[in-house]
Amino acid sequence: MGIMIGAARSATIVGAGQGGLHLAYGLMASGWKVRLIADRTPSQYMNLGALSGHMLQQRSIAKERAAGIDLYDSLINNSACGVDFALSANGVDIDMHFQGDFEAPAIAVDTRLKCSRALETFIRRQGNVVYHSASVRDLEEWAEQDDAVFVATGRGALSGLFELDEARTVYEKPQRELLLLIVRGIQAPREENVGRIKFCFNPEHGELFYGPQVHFTNTPVHQVLVEARPGGAMDRFAGISDGEQALKVAQSLFVDFAGWEADNVSGMRLADPKAWLRGAVRPLVRKPVATLPSGRPVFGIGDVLMVLDPAAGQGGNAAAWGIDDLLKGLRELDGPVVRRDWYEDRFEQFWEREGRHFSTFSNMLIEPPNEAIQTLFGASLRSRAVADRLVSTFAHPKVLMSYIDSVESAERFAREAEQGVRLQPPLSSS
Structure with a gap:
């Protein structure tokens, strides 16, 4: 089975998150007939709880822009200029501290806002969106109708169609318990700290982060991320059932493990009642092609194939680079069939050239430094x-x-x- 590249190229993309939208924009710009399967409308995105805390570097944003995603131009300026890194073993005394600047400002957009606006624009540009919760039976139908089916949702049963790449998956389970908050009221009184991502590291128990973000109301906020080693002293998440409890736990962790930041976060409050998320992520890599019961292939993209711990903020960046590489490969093809082996080879080349480095870089921040x-x-x-x-x-x-x-x-x-x-x-x- 393969994809015929010609005048009537068509694709179904299952999942309207960052990766699925990026691919949908790029394929439509290249003349493909695209059917985007979304399980949420733009307005429903805006009514969800916090979805993720990824921050995109300018190199990654440029890859989205190349596909036609231009939502950044309408956002307020609440970018991150760099990093403030502090390491403390006892939570009181700073054992190591330095600041550094990014090569260009990075931007964190509330995923609810990003997906809602990008989906609205896709529709406005005459993109075909079908609101549906996809099943394997649906994939079979679309694979029969279209030249390609791309699976862009890493959640639920569909990602399980893709075989785990054991050789490239380092961890057997999540390495951190995670708590994400989107907040207002963080204080950064010193001029040199404005617009910086705070990295507060405890070598034994985990990490605390906060940095600038654009809220779904297009107003400036901060995102706070707690990464606790499971079962350790920072892992206080048991019993959290609402945002106010999550907020109090996060504040207590700053007091105990990054005391120099305690005053800065003492007045923080949720940006909206649903602005929090608790979870755990197992970093992993999957094989790029899955086989349906009929024998037809479907193709994975984004976090279907590469799941990264959020400590280094590389999940969204890796997805943007991978989809940009795929779009370039599809544009280079003119006439020949794109087979399963072509897709596997394309991902293999991307993995060797870029993907493995995103993975290694992310794992570095959750391991003791060499x-x-x-x-x-x-x-x-x-x-x-x-x-x-x-x-x-x-x-x-x-x-x-x-x-x-x-x-x-x-x-x-x-x-x-x-x-x-x-x-x-x-x-x-x-």
């Missing part, structure tokens, strides 16, 4: 140039990979930063 990372942290303490260079790798994790295999490599990274050497990926990259 000697090379410790060297980079130490150099960042001493030099703002090194800190800026290190923080800028959030926009393209691949560029860091050749510097973390040894202390010598990390020292070379620091020297180059002091010399003003621009970061470049080790191999050609999109």
Whole structure:
């Protein structure tokens, strides 16, 4: 079975989240007839609880823009300019602290707003949206009708059609218990902290983060993320049943594990009654093609194929890069059949070129730092140039990979930063 690329190319995309919308926009711009399956209307998106806390770097936003997603132009400016990193073993004394700037401002948009607006615009551009909760039987029907079916929802039974890639899946279970809040009222009294993502690390128990976000009302807020090691002292989530309880737990964790931030978060309040989310994520990788009972293939995208821990904020970025790469591959084809093996090969190339680096980078932030990372942290303490260079790798994790295999490599990274050497990926990259 394969996809005929010709005058009447058609696709069904199951899932209208960030990944599905990105692919739908890009395919429609390339002349495909697209059927987008959504289980929520734009207005229903706006009535949900918090969905995720991802932040996109400008390189990733550029890939969405290339597909035709232009919602960022209508948003208020509440971007993040960089990172404020603090590590404390006892929650009181800061053992390590540095600040660094991104290469360009990063933007976190309330997923409820992003998906609602992008879906509205897709409809306005005459995109075909079918509101339906898809089943395997539906996939069979669409696979018979269309040239391709792409599964873009990583939740529920459909993602289970895709076989786990055991060789690339490092963890057998979630490494953190997660609590996400979208809040108002965080104070950042010092000028140098305005617009920064606060990373507060406890080596034994987990991490606390907060940073700027755009709320679904298009107003400035902060997103707060707690990452607690399961069963550890930060794992206080049992019994949380509403947003006010979640808020109190988060504030108590800042008091106990990042005491220097306690005053800043003491007045925070939920941005809306549903602005919180509790969960756990197992980082994993799945095979890119699933086989339906009929033998027809369906193709995974985004977090169907790569699930990343949110600590490094790379889930949305990895999805944007992967879909951009897929769109380029489909545009390059003119006439030949796109077979199962083509799709598998395309994902394999993306994994080797970019995907594995997003995964490694994300896992680094939930593991004890190796000697090379410790060297980079130490150099960042001493030099703002090194800190800026290190923080800028959030926009393209691949560029860091050749510097973390040894202390010598990390020292070379620091020297180059002091010399003003621009970061470049080790191999050609999109």
